[in-house]
């Protein structure tokens with residue numbers, strides 16, 4: 001889950017657009033954050049659900065999300081949307097792509113029972129409370145799910161694994177280019193980001209290239225991959241990850 005900044009409500013003739021059907025945000029969302037699930041970052045060719053971040057029909061007593069406003073909309077894949085369903089969304093108990101620097105909270109790991117499955121886990125080194133929030137989010141979205149049914153629907157774990165293999169192969173090639181053609185590493189970094197844009201699962205790319213600021217610079221280039229919250233990276237300091245809520249003393253992530 002990459003951190004997102006989808007920007008302010010789109011306007012027409014300097015007036016904020018108003019929709020009467022929330023699915024009419026779909027094209028605006030694709031322009032601002034690309035054709036990815038906001039949660040697992042799987043690239044979608046179709047069936048992008050416009051999803052209410054805070055559910056519009058929650059259970060009694062839980063926060064009610066606005067049905068139509070831009071601020072409450074993201075894109076989600078079927079499995080993330082289904083897992084999330086009408087479960088309560090309380091930002092003080094979860095990490096969300098528009099609220100937090102989610103790359104500080106989550107890591108990608110191999111499933112203990114299935115080496116072919118890559119799943120999302122809380123990052124090591126978090127406080128107890130932060131780990132709990134990361135776990136809550138992972139459970140809400142089913143980000144450790146491995147669907148092995150004959151009629152498999154949820155392929156996030158397979159595609160995440162594929163992204164990891166592609167990113168690691170790209171790192172091998174990048175290291176080779178650094179040695180034999182150091183003048184070309186800027187171009188190589190850009191090509192890697194262009195590939196990442198097609199493959200998605202950005203947490204994998206940010207992890208594999210964590211020590212290669214040239215690549216991170218292109219991965220955060222919103223011309224190549226729209227929507228990544230650039231404020232979550234320190235452009236002056238090797239594109240290191242930075243806290244998104246520094247004023248929050250308990251949890252600045």
Ligand SMILES: [Zn+2]
Pocket residue numbers: 037038039040041042076077078079080081
């Ligand atoms: Zn998803």
